[in-house]
Amino acid sequence: MQEKVAHIIGKYHSDKGFLVPILQDVQKEFNYLPKEALTAVGTQLQVPLSRIYEVATFYRAFSLTPRGKHQLSLCVGTACHVRGAPMIQDGIERVLDIRAGQTTADLEFTFETVNCLGACALGPILVVDGEYQGQVTLSKANKLLKKLGKKVATDEED
Ligand code: FES
Structure with a gap:
């Protein structure tokens, strides 16, 4: 982990002014901000750990807990x-066997709910790995999950 962090910091010439992009790259590498990685960033940039946590907790995009390989935001x-988001939420929670805000044990999926994404006319909106999907139905959500490798029971597909 130390080497990976050192490599990322090297890309920014160890400039502490780039703390946010450095943390973004660390998160991209590990899917979240592991404690050891943050400690390594602090040591290598000579920035107090408290400052790093301040930044890491300020931006919603950062996660201090493990995130899945695939991110779904409904x-x-x-x-x-x-337009039916609650039914879709129920369906996704059932298929993934987690509640909104959680990550599957195999670290494949993180599912969360969000507030208006500004595309109401196309609702319900499901964002899958950063890609907006409009007019989502339960069946469409299940097809998307299947495409990402999730087993979906046949009776869940319609
Ligand atoms: S309420 Fe869902 S995009 Fe606006």
Whole structure:
């Protein structure tokens, strides 16, 4: 882990002014910000660990807990809610066997709910690995999960 962090920091010439992009790269590498990686960043950049945690907890995009390889965010804003988001949420939670806000034990999927993504006309919106999917139905959500390698029971597909 130390070497990977050193490599990332090297790309930014050990400039502590690049702390945010450095943390973004660390998160890209490990899918989250492991404690040891943050300690390594602090030591190598000579920045107090408290400052690093300040930054890591300020930005919502950073995660201090392990995240899945695939990230699913379902909009549960008002427009998406009335168009069936709760049913889709139930379905995804059932297939992944986790609740919103959690990551599967095999670290394959993280599922979360978010508020209005500003694309209400296309709701319900499900963001899969950064890609917006509009007018999502339960069946479409299951097909997307299947495409990502998740086994979906046949009776869950319709
Ligand atoms: S409420 Fe879902 S995109 Fe606006």
